[in-house]
Amino acid sequence: MNDLFLEALNSGNTSVSNLLLDNYQKLGMSNDEFLVYLQLQKESGRGNKFPEMHKVAQSIGFQDTDFYNILHSLETKKFLAVEANAYNFQMLYQKLSKLLEEQHTEEQNQHTENRTEELFNNIQQEFGRMLSPIEIEMINQWLKDDGYSSDLIQMALKEAVLNQAYSLKYMDRILLSWEKKNIKTPQQVQGNLGVTRQKQQSSQTNNLVETRSKPKIPITKLTNKN
Numbered sequence: 001m002n003d004l005f006l007e008a009l010n011s012g013n014t015s016v017s018n019l020l021l022d023n024y025q026k027l028g029m030s031n032d033e034f035l036v037y038l039q040l041q042k043e044s045g046r047g048n049k050f051p052e053m054h055k056v057a058q059s060i061g062f063q064d065t066d067f068y069n070i071l072h073s074l075e076t077k078k079f080l081a082v083e084a085n086a087y088n089f090q091m092l093y094q095k096l097s098k099l100l101e102e103q104h105t106e107e108q109n110q111h112t113e114n115r116t117e118e119l120f121n122n123i124q125q126e127f128g129r130m131l132s133p134i135e136i137e138m139i140n141q142w143l144k145d146d147g148y149s150s151d152l153i154q155m156a157l158k159e160a161v162l163n164q165a166y167s168l169k170y171m172d173r174i175l176l177s178w179e180k181k182n183i184k185t186p187q188q189v190q191g192n193l194g195v196t197r198q199k200q201q202s203s204q205t206n207n208l209v210e211t212r213s214k215p216k217i218p219i220t221k222l223t224n225k226n
Contacts, residue, residue, distance in 0.1 A: 014042040020096055027095050028077060035060060036070050037079075040087050049086035115150040116143065123157055127166045135168050148175055155189045 016038060024034050039060055043051040057067035074080035079092040120139065124131055131139070142148040156174040160166065178184075183192055 012045060014038060014045055016041065017096075019100065020092075023096060023099055027079075027092070027099060029079060029092075030073075032062075032070055033074055033077075033079070036062075036067070036074065037089065037092070040089075044087070112150075119150045119153055122154065123168075126157060126161050138168055138172070142172075142175065146175070146179075149185075151186045152178070152184065152189070155186050159193075 024037075025031075029037070036056075039056050040051070043049075043056065053067060053071070054064055057064050062070070071080070071082070075082060079089065079095070081088040081091060120131065120136070123139070139153070142153055143150070153171070153175070156171040156178075159174050160171050163170070178189065178192070181192060183189055
């Protein structure tokens with residue numbers, strides 16, 4: 001193993017978040033600005049928090065003027081804060097965090113929208129007809145005002161279909177009964193239905209045992225004897 005290769009191994013590595021790598025352009029950072037960021041991170045990793053700008057510019061083939069313009073742009077965009085003895089990219093990370101939160105919120109909203117659309121389609125399919133404007137408003141009230149989840153309403157639809165009651169009013173009574181029992185998730189619904197069915201089976205079994213245990217009364221044929 002030659003000395004040049006050993007020197008390369010010992011020169012260290014510069015770590016960069018994949019999240020930043022995937023999103024720096026969405027934040028408004030140019031490729032040149034990102035390259036400067038990487039160079040400053042490299043120097044920081046070596047313990048040089050405030051490197052000589054001429055050497056950094058030279059290492060990436062930039063003229064000093066161009067390099068300073070990029071630094072100024074990073075400051076203007078509030079990616080970089082130049083402190084007394086360090087280059088601070090905390091604002092960049094804050095912007096990245098905010099972007100990720102916005103993306104997550106957008107994904108959640110899209111998921112909710114898809115689930116709501118699926119709910120309306122399922123109800124119309126099970127009822128075998130289009131919903132009226134009043135019925136659509138009622139479902140929206142369940143979702144927005146009453147706070148019922150799409151999954152919970154889907155469970156109420158399932159119970160209504162099992163009972164051959166194709167009516168939102170019937171579903172509303174089911175939802176209200178669950179609300180009184182503080183049932184808010186499909187898992188809780190399944191648990192409640194399991195207990196209810198178990199009680200019904202137990203009651204039927206007890207009735208059967210009671211019927212079988214009753215003494216048999218002999219049936220006699222009554223005839224008129226003259």
